[in-house]
Amino acid sequence: MTDIRYIARSEWIKLWSVRSTWWCLGAATVLVPVFGALTALSVDPAEAARPKAWLVEDGFDPLAPLSAVLLAQFAFGVLGVLTVTSEYSTGQIRSSLLAVPRRRRLLAAKLAVLVAVVAAVASALTFGTFFLTQALYPDGLGIGLGDGGAWKVLLGSVAYTVFIAVFGFAVGAAVRGTGAAITVFMAVTFVVMSALPAVFPSSLQEHAVRYTFIGLARSLTTLQPDPRPGVLVAVLLLAAYAALALAPALLLVERRDN
Numbered sequence: 001m002t003d004i005r006y007i008a009r010s011e012w013i014k015l016w017s018v019r020s021t022w023w024c025l026g027a028a029t030v031l032v033p034v035f036g037a038l039t040a041l042s043v044d045p046a047e048a049a050r051p052k053a054w055l056v057e058d059g060f061d062p063l064a065p066l067s068a069v070l071l072a073q074f075a076f077g078v079l080g081v082l083t084v085t086s087e088y089s090t091g092q093i094r095s096s097l098l099a100v101p102r103r104r105r106l107l108a109a110k111l112a113v114l115v116a117v118v119a120a121v122a123s124a125l126t127f128g129t130f131f132l133t134q135a136l137y138p139d140g141l142g143i144g145l146g147d148g149g150a151w152k153v154l155l156g157s158v159a160y161t162v163f164i165a166v167f168g169f170a171v172g173a174a175v176r177g178t179g180a181a182i183t184v185f186m187a188v189t190f191v192v193m194s195a196l197p198a199v200f201p202s203s204l205q206e207h208a209v210r211y212t213f214i215g216l217a218r219s220l221t222t223l224q225p226d227p228r229p230g231v232l233v234a235v236l237l238l239a240a241y242a243a244l245a246l247a248p249a250l251l252l253v254e255r256r257d258n
Contacts, residue, residue, distance in 0.1 A: 007109040013115055018086050024079035025121055028072040032125045033132055035063030040133035043141065045171065062143045063150060065133040066126065066221045067217055069157045073164045080168025083114045085178040092101060103253045107173060111246075114169055115162055122161035126154050148223045149231075156220030156231045157197050163238040164189070164213070170242070173249035189213055 015021055084107075086092075087205035130150070134142035145151045168185050175181040209215045210229060219234040229237065 035068035040136040077168035080165040081172035084172035170245035
């Protein structure tokens with residue numbers, strides 16, 4: 001069975017047959033809109049007296065509820081890890097490799113299915129949370145998709161969510177053990193990326209923060225004027241990070257035994 005369509009169909013079935021998929025997506029589905037709604041409801045109505053306050057530096061940001069995407073990144077990243085490691089932990093990977101001897105094709109099918117699922121779920125959550133929170137804001141604070149390039153921010157949020165899932169997938173494919181892979185994912189995403197700017201001279205540290213995972217995520221989820229990278233640059237940088245993370249996985253999958 002080497003036809004990519006049949007491989008993808010098989011990977012689709014396997015992804016949804018694993019309980020952890022439902023737990024990860026369920027956690028994100030609850031976390032993002034609930035956190036977004038609470039953020040919108042906590043806004044001071046006095047902000048409505050400031051016309052287009054979101055155009056002012058340090059002013060009101062009507063897309064602040066989308067920061068819930070940053071909270072949900074753990075769920076999507078773990079889903080990426082488990083997309084690969086669950087087969088190794090159960091030994092099912094041997095059957096998969098017998099059916100699809102071309103290992104990189106198998107890995108590509110897994111990744112394609114993961115990206116499709118995460119992109120669909122993230123889009124529904126992001127746009128759904130946007131419309132929910134704009135409706136919950138006091139009169140005068142809500143914005144539309146076309147205001148201030150809000151639609152770009154929403155697409156950027158989806159792009160970051162897909163990236164974090166792909167990064168988790170790459171770590172899982174390289175490490176293969178579930179516990180170790182989740183530990184590495186957490187360490188790189190939350191510890192290494194936070195500590196990395198400290199290796200630069202103090203005059204460059206603030207600039208370096210903008211190019212970490214969290215820095216790029218903030219560039220993609222805010223309307224506030226800021227010297228951080230634009231949406232296009234941030235997406236391209238995330239794509240480069242993803243490519244660098246996937247390279248070892250693609251190399252190791254051909255060189256290892258089952």
